[in-house]
Amino acid sequence: MGLNILFTLKINIKVDMTLSPSNDTSKRKNPVLYDHRPYPLNDDDYMRVCKIPKRKGANFRDLPSIVIEQNNVPCRTKDHELMPSGRPWVPDYALNF
Numbered sequence: 800m801g802l803n804i805l806f807t808l809k810i811n812i813k814v815d816m817t818l819s820p821s822n823d824t825s826k827r828k829n830p831v832l833y834d835h836r837p838y839p840l841n842d843d844d845y846m847r848v849c850k851i852p853k854r855k856g857a858n859f860r861d862l863p864s865i866v867i868e869q870n871n872v873p874c875r876t877k878d879h880e881l882m883p884s885g886r887p888w889v890p891d892y893a894l895n896f
Contacts (some may be wrong), residue, residue, distance in 0.1 A: 843884055850888065862888040
């Protein structure tokens with residue numbers, strides 16, 4: 800076989816046939832990250848993280864009391880909802896960045 804045929808056969812191998820350990824990890828029900836050190840969250844940040852929907856593209860703009868104005872600029876509503884600690888759901892630094 801020529802080099803072009805071997806190369807073509809090699810790149811057409813199915814993903815399931817590769818020996819990559821990430822394939823096994825992604826098929827598990829609860830995949831584990833081995834090279835990840837989670838940042839410890841305080842109570843307010845943990846509540847914020849839990850409030851963000853579990854869908855592709857979700858971010859702080861999906862939190863309560865945030866509206867998107869013209870030019871795709873997020874801002875708070877006039878009667879914005881507060882967390883149980885009395886702080887806003889989205890901190891000022893996230894809106895002013």
